[in-house]
Amino acid sequence: MTPESARKRSLVQVTLLSLSFAVLVAVSLASVYWLQKAREDNAWVAHTLEVQNQIALVQLQLRRAESAERGYVLTGQDDLIQQFNEAAPDVMPRLLQLRGFVADNDVQRPLIEQAIVSAQSRLERFGNVIALAKDNRAEEARELLRDDAGRRAMNELSDALGKMRAEENRLFSERTSEADRSQALATIITTTGSGLVLVLAGLSIFLVRRSARARDEAEIQLRDNNLNLEATVQERTADxxxxxxxxxxxxxxxxxxxxxxxxxxxxxxxxxxxxxxxxxxxxxxxxxxxxxxxxxxxxxxxxxxxxxxxxxxxxxxxxxxxxxxxxxxxxxxxxxxxxxxxTREGRRQFQPVRIDTRELIENIASTVAHQAAEANAEIRIEPLPEIVSDRLALEQIFSNLIDNALKYLKDGVPGDIVIRGRQKLGFVIFEIADNGRGIDPKDHQRIFDLFRRAGTQDRPGQGIGLAHVRALVRRLGGTMSVSSALGEGSTFTITLPAKWTAKKSQEQRA
Amino acid sequence: MSNPVTIIMIEDDEGHARLIERNIRRSGVNNEIIPFTSGTAALNYLFGCDGTGIEHQHRALLVLLDLNLPDASGIDILRRIKENDHLKTTPVVVLTTTDDAHEIKRCYELGCNVYITKPVNYESFANAIRQLGLFFSVIQVPQPDAP
The missing domain is CATH 1.10.287 (Helix Hairpins)
Incomplete structure (x- = not known):
């Protein structure tokens, strides 16, 4: 899989996931909205039903009051008065309540006003008839009953209420259908949304699984490659x-x-x-x-x-x-x-032992003390870290370098040779610095070559020391370098593993 | 070496052989020196045609052996001499260019009597050979059984 396609694939995945999340959110919001809407619609339907109910109750109470009035006028029974008194006062509050209910409806408002007016006049008439009947003026009461005005008022009221009911019926059907629609819409949105989310989730799962499979394959290949690489490295190393x-x-x-x-x-x-x-x-x-x-x-x-x-x-x-x-x-x-x-040195087996480096170098310094005194040079040894390595190899390394430092001093300048050491990340770094004649930077590589020397050839030597030192340092798993300029002394830096183990070298040499 | 001890010189380098012989003679040793320039020829001579070495059982020999031979390893020749019943008492002087401690140890282990490294410096070389000659003139070689 190329990086390009991998990036594209991951981009698609991210897009898909965010898309499904967006869809989920949208569907949820829409569902909530439409469910809310449906509830509101249902409330409106209930409201309509309530209004209708009130209208019916008003009519019922009016009828009751009317029949009680008539009965009383005819029979004069007192329990009818009682009945009338229960029904008649109930009409106005209900109408007022109704007015409250339909206050938002422009069609209903004039109708209810008219109904209230009609009901008032009707109730007034009731009151008059009942009063006349109570005063035993039944004839007058009956006369009043027979009067058309009462019936007219009653008809007007019925008419108004009928219109109101019709209006409410219309509203009812309208609101019911609206509520149905809201509900249906909510359902549709919820189902399609869920379906969409399911599809997207499925797609995501598919993509994730595919990329997981691709990753597994890549991992296997990587492992294979590593094994191959190791084998190759081992082969090459053996070669x-x-x-x-x-x-x-x-x-x-x-x-x-x-x-x-x-x-x-x-x-x-x-x-x-x-x-x-x-x-x-x-x-x-x-x-x-x-x-x-x-x-x-x-x-x-x-x-x-x-x-x-x-x-x-x-x-x-x-x-x-x-x-x-x-x-x-x-x-x-x-x-x-x-x-x-x-070559003999190259075949010698190294023995790692704990070495007090300072003591080792002091010994070397004491063996060259005579030469140092002759050359008017001083060898200073700073505190040095301990190291686990091959003693003989270290002795050869340091004595070669110190010998060199003594050998190539600047004429007429008292020699100053410093040996420093420090520990860093499992390695010990030694520095052998002198103030001698120095080495031209173009010769820095050459001096490590066998039989090669640099500078004025006024000292005995075969050009072997540094080649030997570098070979030893390498065998001990370290590196060495030089920094120097003509006339400014040289500093040889040796980096050696703090704990050299024979095992490592045997692996190298096995 | 008053008695007729024969010196068998196994040395592939004729120049070396000549220098060795010359310097031995200079030290006053006049014994017969039989030079061989190859290991095979020397072995053939030492072990005879039957390969047992019985031919030389009545002769006093001294072997001067170089280790680096073109056709056989000197170590091998040394081993065969020291393993042979009739030749094992023969003193063997290994005279070679190798000064490898390992090699020296191995030769002595195999029964070599003297190991000398040829010095490159001719004065030392001549000196060493002359001293060897002097040495030859005083050492006792096992005398052969009377025939």
């Missing part, structure tokens, strides 16, 4: 190790085999030297014999025969040539010995 050992063996054999012819060259050169004296003595004798024949006067001289000047020149040239050959052989022998020592 390198083999190559390294091969080189060491090669160096050993070569240096060893080079020695045999060198013995011959040296041997026969020496034999030649012997021969040379024989030859030139013979030449001298012969030339003297020849000369003796010519002039017997010179024959009395004895001792070493003198050479003719030309022959002496020959003899000197001979000696010079032999001298060059011998010095070259000597040099070659030293180089070969150095290589042999290096």
């Amino acid at each position: 390198l190790r083999e190559a390294n050992e091969e080189i060491q063996r090669f160096a050993y054999i070569v240096s060893h085999d080079l020695r045999s012819p060198l013995v011959n060259i040296m041997g026969f050169t020496s034999e030649l030297e012997e021969l040379r004296s024989d030859i030139f003595r013979r030449i001298a004798t012969l030339s003297r014999e020849v000369a003796g024949k010519q002039s017997a006067a010179n024959a009395d001289s004895d001792g070493e025969p003198e050479l003719e000047p030309a022959d002496r020149q020959l003899s000197d040239d001979f000696t010079e040539a032999l001298g060059f050959i011998k010095s070259s052989i000597g040099k070659m022998d030293r180089l070969i010995s150095a290589i042999l020592n290096l």
Whole structure:
């Protein structure tokens, strides 16, 4: 999976999830809204029913009052008065209440006003009829009953109330349908919303599972790759190790085999030297014999025969040539010995032990004390951390570096060599700093190469020390570097693991 | 070495052989020196055609052995000499360029009598060989059983 597609996929996932969340929120809000709406609609329906109920009650009470009035006028029974008194006063409050109910309705308001007026006049008439009947003026009461005005008022009232009821009926059906619609809408929204959320959730789950699967696959591949990588690294390490050992063996054999012819060259050169004296003595004798024949006067001289000047020149040239050959052989022998020592050192097994570094360096300093005094140099050892490493290797490292520092001091300046150390993250860092002649930065790499030296070649040496030191430092799992400039002294920095274990090196060398 | 002790010199480098011989002679040793330039030839001579070494049971020998031979390892020759019933009493002087402590130890373990490293410096070399010659003139070699 390319990073591009991975990013796209995760973007899609995020979008989907936020989309589903948005849908969920929208659906919830819509549901709440529409449910609220439905409840309101239902309340309105209930309101309508209440209004209708009130209208019915008003009519009922009026009818009751009317029938009680008539009955009383006809029979004069007192319990009818009672009945009338129960019904009649109930009408007006109910109408007023009704007016409150329909106050928001423009259609109903004039109707209720009219109904109230009609009901008032009707109730007044009731009151009059009942009063007349009470005063035993039944005839007048009946007369009043028969009067059309009462019936008219009653009709008007009925008419108004009928209209109101019709209006309420209309409102009822309207509101019912509205409530139904709200409810249906709420249901639809809830269901579709839930469905949508379910679909989105399903999609998200699918995507998440797919990406999880992709991740698992990637993980497996990564693990495989790691294993492969490890195997490759191990293979390469083994190859390198083999190559390294091969080189060491090669160096050993070569240096060893080079020695045999060198013995011959040296041997026969020496034999030649012997021969040379024989030859030139013979030449001298012969030339003297020849000369003796010519002039017997010179024959009395004895001792070493003198050479003719030309022959002496020959003899000197001979000696010079032999001298060059011998010095070259000597040099070659030293180089070969150095290589042999290096390869031997490379094959030595290291033994990690706890080392008091300060004591170790003090020992080295005491062995070079004489040289230091001669060179007018001072070796200062600052507090040093302890280290677990190979003692001999450390001794060689430090004595080489201190030797170098003493060897390459600046003429006429008292030497000052400082050995510092500190611990950092499981490593110990040593610094060997001097105020000597320094090393040109372009030679910083070269000085670590075998048989390479830098600067004025006025000191004995094969160019082996630093190569050896670096090889040792590397074998101990460390690194080394130099910082220096011509005439400003040098500082060699060595970083070594604080706890070197043989196991690590065996793994490297196994 | 008053008695006729034969010095068997196994040295592949003829120059070395010449230098060794010359310096031994200079120290006044006049014994017969039989040089071999290959391990095989030396072994053939030492062990005879039947490979038992019985041919030399009545001779006093001294072996001067170089370790780096082209056809056989000197160590191998040393081992075979020291394992042979008729030759094991023969003194073996290992004279080689190797000064590897490991190698030296191994030679002595196998029964080498003297181990000398050839110095590259000719003066030391000549000196060493001459001293070896002097040494040869004083050491006692096991005398062969009377025939």
